[in-house]
Amino acid sequence: MDFMTPAQAQAVRARTGTVEVTDALNKAFEAGQASGRTVYLPDGLYIVGNLLFGSQNQKGQSAAPLGLQGQSKMGAVLRARPGLRGTLLQSWSLAGVTFSDFSIETTGTDAQAWDCQWKPGPGPSTQNVIRHIMVTGGTAPLHVNWDNLNDTYPTAVTVRVDDPAAASCGISMVQSGGLSLMRECIWANCYLRFGTQNGKIDGCWGHGIEFAANSLNHVEISAGYLYANPTHRAVLWSQSYQAFQSVRALICIATQFVTETPGAAAYFELNAYSEMRFLGCQWIGLTKPLLGKRSLSDSYANVLVKIEGGTHSGNLELNENPRFEIECEGFMNFATGRMVTKNRGGTFVPIIRGAGAAAAPYTSGSKTFGRYHRSGNLVRFKMRLEWSAHAGAGSRSRLQIAGLPLAYDPESIDSVSLEYSGTTFAGKHVLPQIANGVIDFLATDGSTVTLPKSGDLILSGSYTVLA
Structure with missing residues (x-):
């Protein structure tokens, strides 16, 4: 709060929500960049507009490692001012930066919450640490942009949208190879999107996790909770039907996949994986899902894996000629041979x-x-x-x-x-x-x-x- 007036600091601590502090925070970010230090956010309610975290030098790299550290995940809150457009927090092309323990709220606006991508001009965004972050989105089609964010390990990140009818993207990770979503990462009422830099994602389909065609990511999700509301067609979805041209490896450990979608909609519509692992996962929902095929009439897709599920139950069955390596351990019970046991x-x-x-x-x-x-x-x-x-x-x-x-x-x-x-x-x-x-x-x-x-x-x- 060094760059705030006494009145601003008092309003932030008191959480009045009446005083904007955008300029003060941007000055603090500039000072942190210039000195290579971390910007600390004490608990409080910060009403802000467009924040620019970290400028780049001519070489396209950050001048020095820095960070944005809140006092606590739910205590230090960056809230969008009424009517905000654009992006609340922009942190392009940063390397070796830690973002930790704060919340971003854009509820009631159509502003994007956070843009933390690797821009082709300024330089790479890599080896960052993102942990203990809460994002509550508004009406924007995309809430967190982590495109081209490589070698990064988000931990305990929650992205949610309060509107249950929304079909917006919670996190976009186009061309984000080698990314692990570790421990308690949650997406509620929105979806997570992966894809290639030049791959075309066909609009806002509304799936829990969406992989664009020709994606070459290694995706690892640990202790996650993935939720697809009735607007979403599936928890997981992939566009590619070409062998080994979609996600290179999808590894889910102790993760829950939850859907409220009724009728014939599937939990999974995935294609062309070279490696897929589900370790100690759970499927909860209303329908019997298919894995490996977008639709029954699509001749280009092959049914690779079938999952039958009901509330707190499910089973995973391999087809006769799977085209990828699959490993399942502790799936509701235990695996025997080529079929994972059922529990119902x-x-x-x-x-x-x-x-x-x-x-x-x-x-x-x-x-x-x-x-x-x-x-x-x-x-x-x-x-x-x-x-x-x-x-x-x-x-x-x-x-x-x-x-x-x-x-x-x-x-x-x-x-x-x-x-x-x-x-x-x-x-x-x-x-x-x-x-x-x-x-x-x-x-x-x-x-x-x-x-x-x-x-x-x-x-x-x-x-x-x-x-």
Whole structure:
């Protein structure tokens, strides 16, 4: 606050939001550049217009490393003055600079929040440190421009747009090769865009992460949260259909992909990756997504990977002839062979019938239920069967139970336990035996258990599914 008047400094500390301090901050930035020092922002509300951080010398490089350091991420706030246009914070062609612990707010304006790109004339923007930054965007089509920003590792960066119907770009990283988005990087109600310097991005499609054609980036996302609101078509999307001409490597570690998009929209519409890794990731949403194909009718795209998902669940399946290397570890559960295991649950309707007899009508009681949970290829189930007036009952009908969910090997049911039998089998001990995909009851002495007209059973067990 060395370059502010006492009234300006008091207004900033008090967060009145009534006094603009653009000129004071620009003077501080110039002084920091000239002396090679870091500009420090104490906690407060700074009402600003167009800020220019870091001028360039004739060689196109920064005169000396410097930084913009706030006291705290949520405490030091750069807020756009009403009606601001253009860019709030411009920091072109800087190398070895640290941006840390402050917020940028352009809510209610159409100003771009931050332009931190490598301009062809002034020189490179590389090896910068960007951490603990919060950006809340307004109505601009692009909020943070990190084009040509190389060898940079954003950490704990949040970009969000309060308008849930927005389809704006949160961060653009065109020609930003070798960039890692580390730990707690979040995009909400906006999307992240990668591409080549000369690649054409077809407007504002509205995807969580968008890769332009012919992109050659190495993208790594760690502990991220990627959100696509109902306006967005997908969480991840790629334009390129040429082998190895899109993102060279996409590595996602412990990252959540969340979408509210209903209907047939996909989480992923990606093409042409040379390497793709999902380590300990989670897919949350409403639809079954496809990975590797923009649309079912597009003959240029090949389905490389298929993901089936529901709320807090999903599975990843390789196609017969994948054209890229893929590695999946800790995806909801664990990986086996070429298929990542599934983890989901649901309900089913158990059926009472007699052995070898055609289905016969009966009245199912209100307590009847069937629940299962699948972890990998192992399914655990629990059911209760309450019935009366079974037309198939009789001395020649042996009790059987069918209706277990999912396709499974009849010989693969590991165990079945009789937890409760009411008065139907009082004084008897029954031994469930599996035959031909049904639960077939026998008494402990090997004799058959007759199907009664009414009964009440509670069973639990597990079995292995085929796929």
